[in-house]
Amino acid sequence: MRRLFGSVRARAALGATVVVAVALVAAGLAVLLVLRANLIDQADLQAEVDAQNVASQVAVGRPYGGVEWPDDVPVQVVGDDGQVLAVSEDLEAIEGAGSPEVRVGGGGSGEDDDDDDPGRGEVSSDEPRLSSGSATVDGERADYRFAAVEATTPRGQTVTVYAGAPLAAEQDAVGTVREAMLIGLPALLVVVGGVTWLVTRRALRPVEGIRREMAAITASEDLSRRVPEPDAHDEVARLAVTTNETLAALEASVERQRRFVADASHELRSPIASLRTQLEVGAAHPELLDVEGAVRDTVRLQGLAADLLLLARLDAGERPGRARVDLGALVREEVSQRTADRVPVVVKGSGVFDVAGSRGQLARVLGNLLDNAQRHARSSVEIRLRGVGGAVMVEVADDGAGVPVGERERIFERFVRLDDARTRDDGGAGLGLAIARDVATRHGGSLSVGEGEGGGALFTLRLPAAAVSADC
Structure with a gap:
C-alpha cells in the first residue's frame, strides 16, 4: 500500500478523486437544499391559496356545511377559543394545525344555524403563519405544510383557517435526486480517478525515461550520454x-x-x-x-x-575577502621585493587605487603577471595603473614576442604553454595565468591579453573600484 501511494500517479489520482468527491458532495447538498426549499415554497403557496379561499367563504357568511373544500387536502377551521368549527371532508387525523381534533365542537353540524344575513366579514391581510405537520385523509397519512389565515365572520367571530398542502412531491423529488447522486457519484469518481491516472501516467512517461537514463548513466559512469528530450514544450x-x-x-x-x-x-x-x-x-x-x-x-x-x-x-568555491586593498601600494610593494628580476620593472601611475578583495590573492595575480612578463621580455617590463569609470586598470606590458591572436584565450587554460616563445625554460607549469584570471573573475573583474605598443604582450587586469580613484 505504501509503495502504491508512493508514486506520483497514485497520489495525483487520489488527490483528484478526493477533490472531485468533496466538490460533488458539496454541490449535491447545495442542489438538494435549493430543490427542497423551492418545493416547500411551492407547497406553502398552495396551502396559502387554499386557506385564503376557505377564509373568503367564511368571511362572506357561507355556512360551514356549504363551504367548497379543496380536493384531498386537510382543512381545519378553529375559533379564537381553540374550538374546532369545521373540517374538510374525509379528514381523519391532523397534527401541526390549530387543534389535533377533527370533530366539530359544540355538538353542532359545523353549519351556521341563523339564516339572517348580518352582512360581510373580512379576511386578515397579515402574512399567513406557516408550519409543518401531518394529516390522514381518506385513510392515507402524509406530511403537509400548513398555512394559517385569520378571518372574521359577518357576526364578528374571529376564526383561523388551516389548510395543508402535501409534501409528497418535495419528498419524491429530493429522494430521486439523492438516489441519483448516490448511484452516480461513485461511478463518476471512478472515472475521474481512472482518467487522472492515465493522464498522469502519460504525462510522467518522459520523466520515467529521464530517470531510467540517469540510472544507466550512474551505473555506467558514462557522462557523455544524455537523457531523451520530449518534443513538447512543457x-x-x-x-x-x-x-x-x-x-x-x-x-x-x-x-x-x-x-x-x-x-x-x-x-x-x-x-x-x-x-x-x-x-x-x-x-x-x-x-x-x-x-x-x-x-x-x-x-x-x-x-x-x-x-x-x-x-x-578556488575550485571548492572559496570566496575572496572584502578588505580594502590599495592596488597601487600593492604593485609597488611587489615590484620592490623583486630584486633578482632579469629585466627592470617600471611602474607608472600615482594615487590611491582602492579595491575590495583578498590582499594575498591579488598579490599572487600581480606576481604571476610579472613572472610571465619577466620570462618573455627582451629588455623592459612596464606596469601602468589608472582609474576608468569606477574600475581600476592594471596593465602589464613587455617587449617580447607577444601572444598570437589565436592563442590569447588558450593561454589562460591550466597547464597550457605555447611552443614557440613561451617555453618552459624557467620551469613554469602553465598555471600562473590560469590562477590570475580565476582570481580576477572571483573578485568581480577580468583579465585579458592583447598587443602592446611595442609589439609585445599587454595583460590588462580590471577590478571594480572600492572608492573613487585618482586618475594617473
Whole structure:
C-alpha cells in the first residue's frame, strides 16, 4: 500500500478523486437544499391559496356545511377559543394545525344555524403563519405544510383557517435526486480517478525515461550520454534540457579534473625524479651532489604545490575577502621585493587605487603577471595603473614576442604553454595565468591579453573600484 501511494500517479489520482468527491458532495447538498426549499415554497403557496379561499367563504357568511373544500387536502377551521368549527371532508387525523381534533365542537353540524344575513366579514391581510405537520385523509397519512389565515365572520367571530398542502412531491423529488447522486457519484469518481491516472501516467512517461537514463548513466559512469528530450514544450521538456545541460557541465568538469590530475602528475614527476636522482647521486658520491640544482627543484616543487593548493581552494568555491586593498601600494610593494628580476620593472601611475578583495590573492595575480612578463621580455617590463569609470586598470606590458591572436584565450587554460616563445625554460607549469584570471573573475573583474605598443604582450587586469580613484 505504501509503495502504491508512493508514486506520483497514485497520489495525483487520489488527490483528484478526493477533490472531485468533496466538490460533488458539496454541490449535491447545495442542489438538494435549493430543490427542497423551492418545493416547500411551492407547497406553502398552495396551502396559502387554499386557506385564503376557505377564509373568503367564511368571511362572506357561507355556512360551514356549504363551504367548497379543496380536493384531498386537510382543512381545519378553529375559533379564537381553540374550538374546532369545521373540517374538510374525509379528514381523519391532523397534527401541526390549530387543534389535533377533527370533530366539530359544540355538538353542532359545523353549519351556521341563523339564516339572517348580518352582512360581510373580512379576511386578515397579515402574512399567513406557516408550519409543518401531518394529516390522514381518506385513510392515507402524509406530511403537509400548513398555512394559517385569520378571518372574521359577518357576526364578528374571529376564526383561523388551516389548510395543508402535501409534501409528497418535495419528498419524491429530493429522494430521486439523492438516489441519483448516490448511484452516480461513485461511478463518476471512478472515472475521474481512472482518467487522472492515465493522464498522469502519460504525462510522467518522459520523466520515467529521464530517470531510467540517469540510472544507466550512474551505473555506467558514462557522462557523455544524455537523457531523451520530449518534443513538447512543457515543464518536463525543460527538465530534460536542464538535465542535459547539467550533464554536459558535469562532464566538462570531470574532464577538466582528470586533465588537471594528469597534468599535475606529469608536472610533479619531473622535479621529483630530478631531485631524487640528485639525492641518490649525492648519497653515493657526496662530492658530486648538485646542491643548487636540488634547491631549484625543491623551490619549483614548492611553487607548484602552492599553485595546486590555491586552485583547489578556488575550485571548492572559496570566496575572496572584502578588505580594502590599495592596488597601487600593492604593485609597488611587489615590484620592490623583486630584486633578482632579469629585466627592470617600471611602474607608472600615482594615487590611491582602492579595491575590495583578498590582499594575498591579488598579490599572487600581480606576481604571476610579472613572472610571465619577466620570462618573455627582451629588455623592459612596464606596469601602468589608472582609474576608468569606477574600475581600476592594471596593465602589464613587455617587449617580447607577444601572444598570437589565436592563442590569447588558450593561454589562460591550466597547464597550457605555447611552443614557440613561451617555453618552459624557467620551469613554469602553465598555471600562473590560469590562477590570475580565476582570481580576477572571483573578485568581480577580468583579465585579458592583447598587443602592446611595442609589439609585445599587454595583460590588462580590471577590478571594480572600492572608492573613487585618482586618475594617473
